[in-house]
């Protein structure tokens with residue numbers, strides 16, 4: 001193998017290892033960095049954010065409208081009635097393990113409930129809340 005090919009192989013290997021290694025804590029760390037100097041994630045703030053009624057949508061005033069007040073339980077989509085598996089990593093180890101899924105759903109749900117995208121601080125607080133029990 002040429003040095004170039006070896007470098008490429010290493011890049012692919014570490015790339016996939018990183019994708020596998022994503023954990024809820026990695027997301028908190030990433031959003032904490034994005035939130036800027038001096039920011040510290042808070043489960044308490046995440047909890048108020050999660051239950052806050054934003055008054056943007058009549059059908060889904062808060063995140064809890066679909067996910068219920070306990071992230072360890074299954075939720076239910078207010079419009080389609082579809083069951084939503086628990087969001088707390090303790091109850092559902094698949095949560096907060098892929099960037100694609102986390103960002104897609106945060107974007108959609110924040111726009112619908114809050115009327116804008118969530119800030120990195122709100123995301124870090126919310127995931128911290130989910131890690132630390134997720135009961136509001």
Ligand code: HEC
Nearest residue numbers: 060063065066077078084085095096097102105109110113
């Ligand atoms: C209208 C119903 C609804 C509301 C309201 C809602 N969600 Fe969701 N949420 C869903 C659905 C549906 C999914 C995707 C299905 C699944 O993953 O089980 C989802 C998935 C997610 C995920 C994906 C996590 C992962 O890694 O799998 C996150 C994070 C999330 N929601 C956060 C929020 C937050 C924060 C709010 C409030 C700003 C919110 N949701 C409000 C329906 C809702």
